[in-house]
Amino acid sequence: MPVTSVDKDLEELTMTIVADFPVTVRRLWDAYVDPRQLERFWGPPEWPATFTRHDIYPGGRSEYYMTGPDGARSGGYWEYLSVLEGSSFEILDGFTDEDGRPDPGMPTMRAVFSFEETDSGARLTTTTYFTSLDELERLIGMGMEEGTRSAMAQIDDVLADLRSFAADRATAAQLLSDTQVRFTRILHGTPRQVWDAHHEPELLNRWFHGPDGWALVGCRVAPAPGETTRFEWAPDDGVEGEAFALTGQLLETDPPHREVFTETMEGLDAPPTRNEQTLTAVEDGTLMTLVITYDSADLRETILGTGMVDGMEAGYRRLEAEVLTSP
Structure with a gap:
């Protein structure tokens, strides 16, 4: 299990998740910027993700949906506020409705993904900023922490799979x-x-x-x-x-x-x-x-x-x- 800590700060309205991996920062970063890899671990196993757009650069956007066991879909999008290649990216993280448009009835959060080298490999620190305590409690109540742990439990297999994403593979x-x-x-x-x-x-x-x-x-x-x-x-x-x-x-x-x-x-x-x-x-x-x-x-x-x-x-x-x- 790569998640090593989860800290919820009710005063600062943040949730910080730290995960450690026995790979280089570059390998971990590439798993996040490559939609083929990201969708293999972004959603929980029972709600796999499909990314229809994934443009990681300032002003870029990602769009995805997760599909449940009964075929139901839950969509989301990221708007990139900043990107420092190999180091961090900051996004606005929101939900979409059934037509793929931003859902005004659901919260929009700011999140920062920071990548750093450690003695044993790489560390990813994800800090999510909420606009209110009600919003934080609502998303935690929806299973945000459990879903993140479940999703990230899949990432080790992706990081170890060098063959599927090798540079010498054909189109x-x-x-x-x-x-x-x-x-x-x-x-x-x-x-x-x-x-x-x-x-x-x-x-x-x-x-x-x-x-x-x-x-x-x-x-x-x-x-x-x-x-x-x-x-x-x-x-x-x-x-x-x-x-x-x-x-x-x-x-x-x-x-x-x-x-x-x-x-x-x-x-x-x-x-x-x-x-x-x-x-x-x-x-x-x-x-x-x-x-x-x-x-x-x-x-x-x-x-x-x-x-x-x-x-x-x-x-x-x-x-x-x-x-x-x-x-």
């Missing part, structure tokens, strides 16, 4: 719902390097070729929200296939952390997807997380069935070889 797709898929890949470069490789035409021409034997023949990157993107590929001489293009609109951008854009195949009579890409620094490079929302489960399966994941992996291997390892 993976995880179904989050009938219409949402999360794609993940660790890329050997900084978030800024990976961001630039996705936005500078000269760099895109070096790796964003599509399948082997194809070339990027058209490249328009949206400079600002509301502008459109268009990427066109054509087969090399002697390669079978017809040219195709992907078009979309940039909705949000926050370099080098996050961007949101729509995307559809030109000429295809289908609703566009909503793509949310996040770049997060981890020990071995940058964790690329892409959450795609499709109009339907059928559309999701159709697009995944085209070999999309293999194509993404081929592109990322080329990105690392042609751009990220270049001087």
Whole structure:
């Protein structure tokens, strides 16, 4: 059990939880910034968590829900007030209603997560600040302390599982719902390097070729929200296939952390997807997380069935070889 102490201060209106781990601070930090790892221990075993958004940077946001044994859901969100990589982050921690909106009927707390090195490994100190005694007592009565202990009892197994989250793993797709898929890949470069490789035409021409034997023949990157993107590929001489293009609109951008854009195949009579890409620094490079929302489960399966994941992996291997390892 990693939790070593829980202190409730009724005068200061705080609850402080201290937990110790036999790993490095970096390993512990990465478990919190990687949604694949975090959702394996954030909720109690009977209420596992699913993170549909996880953007750890000042001004960023995380959104998640926990699913109970009977299928009921309890949602929450974090708004990041500050982030010191590898050291601490401070959030506003709130609940969401069944539509995913902040629930005004539930408390919103401020919480600080502090990571520090110890003689035996790493220590995480989580201090939650409440706005009133009634709020503190209400959440304790809802089982906040017991739920935290139960959830954190799972973290040791996650920290020990180095294989599932290793930097040499290929692009993976995880179904989050009938219409949402999360794609993940660790890329050997900084978030800024990976961001630039996705936005500078000269760099895109070096790796964003599509399948082997194809070339990027058209490249328009949206400079600002509301502008459109268009990427066109054509087969090399002697390669079978017809040219195709992907078009979309940039909705949000926050370099080098996050961007949101729509995307559809030109000429295809289908609703566009909503793509949310996040770049997060981890020990071995940058964790690329892409959450795609499709109009339907059928559309999701159709697009995944085209070999999309293999194509993404081929592109990322080329990105690392042609751009990220270049001087």
